[in-house]
Amino acid sequence: MANTASLCTSFLAELLTGTHNFGVAPIRAATTADTFKGALYVTTATYNAATTAYSATNEVTGTNYTAGGVTVTNATVPASTNTSATAGVAYWTPSASLTYTTVTLTTAFDTVLIYNSTQSNKAVGVYTFGSQTITAGTFTLTMPTNSTSAALVRLATT
Amino acid sequence: MALVTTTLGEMDESLLEKREGTFEDDNELTTWTEYWKDNALVHRSAHVTLKKAPVFAGGEQTNFV
Numbered sequence: 001m002a003n004t005a006s007l008c009t010s011f012l013a014e015l016l017t018g019t020h021n022f023g024v025a026p027i028r029a030a031t032t033a034d035t036f037k038g039a040l041y042v043t044t045a046t047y048n049a050a051t052t053a054y055s056a057t058n059e060v061t062g063t064n065y066t067a068g069g070v071t072v073t074n075a076t077v078p079a080s081t082n083t084s085a086t087a088g089v090a091y092w093t094p095s096a097s098l099t100y101t102t103v104t105l106t107t108a109f110d111t112v113l114i115y116n117s118t119q120s121n122k123a124v125g126v127y128t129f130g131s132q133t134i135t136a137g138t139f140t141l142t143m144p145t146n147s148t149s150a151a152l153v154r155l156a157t158t
Numbered sequence: 159m160a161l162v163t164t165t166l167g168e169m170d171e172s173l174l175e176k177r178e179g180t181f182e183d184d185n186e187l188t189t190w191t192e193y194w195k196d197n198a199l200v201h202r203s204a205h206v207t208l209k210k211a212p213v214f215a216g217g218e219q220t221n222f223v
Contacts, residue, residue, distance in 0.1 A: 139203070
């Protein structure tokens with residue numbers, strides 16, 4: 001047997017649960033999961049990897065759409081899978097679709113921002129799809145499979 | 159009799175022209191349903207299924223040499 005240098009897969013999963021803190025803030029007091037939300041943005045917006053928090057700028061507006069979007073259902077805790085001595089993946093996906101019911105969104109949109117409404121609306125990820133409009137209808141966004149290869153949030157060593 | 163929510167209120171589906179479509183690529187599978195009345199769009203719903211998160215964060219440990 002020999003030792004092998006690697007970030008530990010369990011550490012990756014623990015990053016997703018706020019177990020480790022290399023900095024000075026925030027100090028987490030709560031032991032429950034944070035609340036995450038999904039906000040929709042128009043096609044002319046410029047949200048990307050540099051986005052740090054939710055913003056109402058270029059968010060969709062329309063009948064029955066509430067600024068800030070909808071709450072993400074989070075019934076599944078983050079998981080991790082170790083695939084070798086040097087590789088592993090921690091991952092998490094919302095446990096239900098995001099549904100915007102009976103809305104009218106006439107300006108084309110193509111992006112959802114997932115953000116942490118418990119932690120000062122800090123951004124998690126920007127996800128894009130084909131341009132859509134909704135007229136007196138429902139927009140449903142179904143999340144990818146909760147797996148090492150497809151989950152919405154994945155941290156990995158390679 | 160199926161009722162559809164439209165810009166004109168609840169309407170019987172039989173009074174409307176229904177149009178449906180799909181789109182699929184590596185990122186998503188999308189289906190949409192539209193209802194038209196007198197050449198005007200009165201209802202549009204869409205269902206987007208994301209196939210795979212596009213962002214994959216990779217990490218490597220530091221080796222001490």
